[in-house]
Amino acid sequence: MAHACTVSAKPLMGNDNLPTRAQVLDAAERIRGLVIETPLRRLRLGDHDVWLKCESLQTGGSFKLRGASNRLALLSEAERRAGVVAFSSGNHAQGVAIAARRLNIPATIVMPADAPAPKVAGTRAQGAEIVFYDRASEDRVAISRALAAERGAVVVPSFDDPHIISGQGTAGLELVAQCPESVRRIVICCGGGGLAAGVALAVPGAEIVVVEPEGWDDMRRSLELGRIVPVVADAPPTACDALQTPVVSPLTFGVLQARGATGVSVSEDDVRAAGRFAWKELDLMVEPGGSAALAAVLAGKVAPGPGTVVMVTGGNMDPATHAAWVA
Template sequence: MYVTSTVLEPPLRIPTFADVEAARTRIEGIAHRTPVLTSRTADGRTGASLFFKAENLQRVGAFKFRGAYNAIAALAPDVRKNGVVAFSSGNHAQAIAYAASLQQVPATIVMPNDAPTPKVNATIGYGAEVVFYDRYSEDREAIGRRLASESGATLVPPYDHPDVIAGQGTATLELIEEIGEIDILVTPLGGGGLLAGSALAARALASGVRIIGVEPEAGNDGQQSLRKGEIVSIPVPKSIADGALTPSIGHRNFSILKAMVDDIATASDAELVETMRFFAERMKIIVEPTGCLAAAAVLHGTIDCAGKRVGILLSGGNVDLKTFNALLAG
């Protein structure tokens, strides 16, 4: 089911479209088949036909539930009983916590001490143990590996994991099944799980589709990496897109991105705020800053979509309402 990379050592399991299809079977009836929304105002503004896959309406409020549930469900029963460990700024944390609770698996989550309060509270509410760290001075991966080693649990990283990538790809699989062929697919980009999984699905289902990722302007490591042809690491960026504040793309993710993704664009914090306002005022939905990345690049003309059918992933809607109101009032 997996192909092996001959470039990276040690050999990595790189998921394929077959893994996306297997993930769809595992999560069917558990994850929501989220709606695809349209807006005449957005279409008129861009001269395109835009289709918004509303993963802000997914369980735990983000696409991350897909990959989290799939990764835990794929574990052998004797492995699953030892629990899972994850590290995340919020959405993967909640997703692992909830997916683990549904499957009666113990979960420990490593979260930054500045993670949004609603995401922390939700993670704890789903029954996970939370361990805090300083994202600017501590290594969350090292902490996660240590905790997993000490407890015998399985480490499930937020993006550089074959079953996580495959699970995330089910959102694009559903999108294309519902609306048919698209000319352009645009997704948010942090560590690369959503973009990599989306690329696997899109390349299999939509011939000739142009695939574009969008990351915060302050953290364009993915853009630099794709153009340089190798992973570029940067200091942890500062942006309101808290779910995309990664210093580098995952190795498995980049292997897929190099082969399948056409370009990576960026969006500024100001553009994210304006896009949040658009969704709230015109489409009556709440989308968090990270979830607005792809839409912001399209609505602000960074990606030329005129005359095209465009699929856009809205990756999540988990934002503190005080923060949401402050950003829109600013």
């Protein structure tokens, strides 16, 4: 088993509401058997080995099942009977739907009308009810809260919840156990920052680098400015639907700021090149948002070095769309 290096983490801003590494360890025990251990693959880049944590191969096609399973397992019997409501463009939707089906919990998912068809189909196949909304003109959070209030259900956010963050962090515990060298840097795709925050807690000695699409890099800008700033109003279109989060959470930002995380952004061309590389060189189908971290390394925006792990976070993409994307 490899061990993380011994750089100490800064205290988490004195906020008792922020999740802790102990919660990540608890989550790992709680969801044992509910998620699979995803592979860690070696990739040689220049003079260094880079390790790819392939969460795109997790049940449901992304890391989201980890957080969803942890959050739903903590519901009371009364809460389970009332059901849950989640909002997502697809990967969190499928994670919640799978976890809810396994635990016999009614699930309603609020999804954008332009969500990728495979993500909609995968969510519906798990028995979840889908409520569509217009991403440009409607507020998914408001819709979810109204539905939950009407039904007495529990809202399960995609990242703004300590139990979701703790569940996602179990991927960090896994990669440390799998890696044959000390984990020094972890490069992570970032939407709301739930995975990045969870992994930052799980591996306190590693440098954390978050990667977002250009124009949607609000976590990077927030970390640089020392305060949360939203995505700009005229953000450009991006194929990375899984990373289109308008504003990050005080929880995820608080953890990442305390850990001294940094961020970079990648272009659409960078992302497409990474998806093509993953398919042709690694035989991995990776959706655009799931390949952002790999894109940053391949494009030279994060230098590969000893003990670098890159998280490949999602693989939910229609085969025909994927074929055109990587052509």
